[in-house]
Amino acid sequence: MARASIHNRQDSLERALHLFWQKGFHATSLKDLEKALDMRPGSIYATFGSKDGLFQEALERYARLGLAELDRTFQAYESPLAGLAAYLRALGGICDKELPSRACMLVKSLLELGERESIARDKAEALLAGMEARFVDRFAEAKKVGELDSRLDPVLLGRRLQAEIMGLRAFAQRDVDSAAVHALAEDMAQSLEALRADEVAEIV
Amino acid sequence: MARASIHNRQDSLERALHLFWQKGFHATSLKDLEKALDMRPGSIYATFGSKDGLFQEALERYARLGLAELDRTFQAYESPLAGLAAYLRALGGICDKELPSRACMLVKSLLELGERESIARDKAEALLAGMEARFVDRFAEAKKVGELDSRLDPVLLGRRLQAEIMGLRAFAQRDVDSAAVHALAEDMAQSLEALRADEVAEIV
DNA sequence: TATAAAATTGAGTAATCATTCAAGTTGTCA
């Protein structure tokens, strides 16, 4: 005995995510959202509570999809190091895809949000920490299976990889050739592969 | 036969830069600027034309100061590679300084600004291209003096370094220990130093 | 088919936004 919703929550969230990722939190107005979601203010507020709340849900969706893609890449490679390198190489093709932005939405949010949006900023921080943890885990796994020299620190390597990815994607946000980004990612991937235990043995 | 200005243009610009760097373009309101510059709207507009114009001047000042610091570091080291490594290590201490933001203002702007602020965004892009050019120059110099293996590409290395710095500073924007950022910068500096011709010879 | 509950609407709110400009202030030089 109730009216059914004409909007799919996930679909609305996906549209909002697209807009927020492209324009950022501040530059995305409720007018923009109304148009993109084809919803009137009342419906948006009834569904998501506030612009801030909608943004936070969009952030979570972004991170969830990103982590899923990461895991998909990892699962395709038995070797942890190979999986990490493949993920980097895939990022090299970021300019070829049609995305709202080449930069990571978590990083965009981290850099844009201030005290007034501290909850969303903290959420972005937590999600970035989660990504870092996955990288660290993968490096730890590589160490366990003997791919990685025992003297190397998975935590440092994980952080380093996250910083490289942040940098790669920020760089890709510049008006640069797709080829330059591919070359950059390839270079990073090779640096990562050079960590293989047998190769490290030669230079340490 | 004219009234002298009570405001120092450079000083006003410095205050505006502080605010824009900290909060970003959109989150910085004219009210904020009025308070920080101790100027009324009329004076601000008479001096800088518009919020956008003021932001652009702040961007240029930021880049000018940044380039000056870069050159100062380079001049302190005869070896190009050592200068680049020293610059990275200095960035490792970014969390210890009292700055408006740990992230690069050019990157923040690149990620935040959209079509509506295209002039400022293009300016940020151009300034980043200028930074990249300095890195490339320095790597080319390293190659010329034989510090760098002749098979390595200064353009790729320059871009890679810029991406690493972008990443390092974005990472430092997270709520992380100063020690972690120091370790990250040290790791990056060592990777850079590992490019020295004599060391490369062993692994290629 | 009548009822009740949920979903949607969109005009309206108060606050804030960047910007303007006429009026007032101040210092310099004739």
Next chain:
DNA sequence: TGACAACTTGAATGATTACTCAATTTTATA
């Protein structure tokens, strides 16, 4: 000292902001 020019002021502008809520529409069930 008088007059001019530059600088500063701050109230007012209209646009836009996020958000609210009473009224309306819709639909499943009794």
